[in-house]
Amino acid sequence: MKKRLFTPGPTPVPESVMLRMAEPIIHHRNPEFREILTRVHANLQYLFQTAQPVMVLSCSGTGGVESTFVSLFSPGDKIISVNGGKFGERWVKMPKTFGLTVVEHKVAWGTAPGVDDIRALLKQHPDAKAVYLVHSETSTGAATDVQKLAGVIREESKALVCVDGITAVGAHEMRFDEWGIDVCVTGSQKGLMIPPGLAFIALSPRAIAAMEDSTMPRFYLDLKKALKSWKENDTPWTPAVSLVVGVDAALQMIRAEGIENIWDRHRTLATALRAGIEAIGLKLFSSTPSFAVTPVWVPEGVEWKKFNGTLKARHGITIAGGQDEFQGKIFRISHLGYYDALDMVTIMAAIEWTLAECSYPVTLGKGVGAVMRHFLKP
Secondary structure, eight states, X not given: OOOEEOOSSSOOOOHHHHHHHTSOOOOTTSHHHHHHHHHXXXXXXXXXXXXXXXXXXXXXXHHHHHHHHHHHOOTTOEEEEEESXXXXXXXXXXXXXXXXEEEEEEOOTTOOOOHHHHHHHHHHOTTOOEEEEESEETTTTEEOOHHHHHHHXXXXXXXXXXXEOTTTBTTBOOOTTTTTOSEEEEETTTTTOSXXXXXXXXXXXXXXXXHTTOOOOOSTTOHHHHHHHHTTTOOSSOOOHHHHHHHHHHHHHHHHHOHHHHHHHHHHHHHHHHHHHHXXXXXXXXXXXXXXEEEEEOOTTOOHHHHHHHHHHHHOEEOEEOOXXXXXXXXXXXXXXSOOHHHHHHHHHHHHHHHHHTTOOOOTTHHHHHHHHHHHOO
């Protein structure tokens, strides 16, 4: 049985990228690797739409975000962190571990923070050193208007605009320089289409200046060391060589397709799949939907474990379930990274088929037809 992955991380890895990673290992302190890393650095700047440094760390996206907390701030500094899901929650808990004062702004799962909320928080906390936003909350499929909120933060304060772009970069429009973002982090196993293990961190001049005042203890995740090495197209520590080789290949694919075409593709995939989901009467979870992942309410009368188990065992498809209070209540379908129109037709067909096997009343082909008609629109 052919296996198909529709999870929002890890996401499918293109065959050409896997073949590059399977080539004989090379040493990371020789000209061949430096040539690769130089190209990776330039293409990451293209991905983030920035002229500023974008550094490669050998760690997960969580490690990438941790590097910002320990490299830009000092114990006792105040930050504002928006919590609208599992990852927003993480960016509340983690900085507290390092002694930061965290002002938590909770929003309901499936929703995004508003301009007025952020403006009010900045007025209440004029001493905040940063505001942390999640561009695309993986656990809820909710997208935040980072461009608009970055503008408000810049107007109202001197706080750094820090963005968790882990599930957004490569799916949602991201213009780091133009929008006035100071920090943006993403991970390798999302829109960059390679296995987990690398984090990518873009830093503005304001963020780089903030590193000079930071007194936080750190060692491996020290962005100051990473920046020094970046200037020489090098790394401070032994990097995940095969993953860097893989991301070199993936970034060249992104360059060839064009970043704006990639944003448009993700938008089209997301809206087509949602047309199919709604055509068979299922309900979408998020009120501000992401182009990276679509969460769907498990329909009444369908038991999640049976649905998920059937989808996987009989059709070879892996999707993601809900988390925390939504475990067993929603499921999440990825269209992030290496997906095309026929993948959306496939997952829609599999959902219909599995619902029928779970004795749910569904008209086979209705959702598939809606997906296909969406792609046929001029």
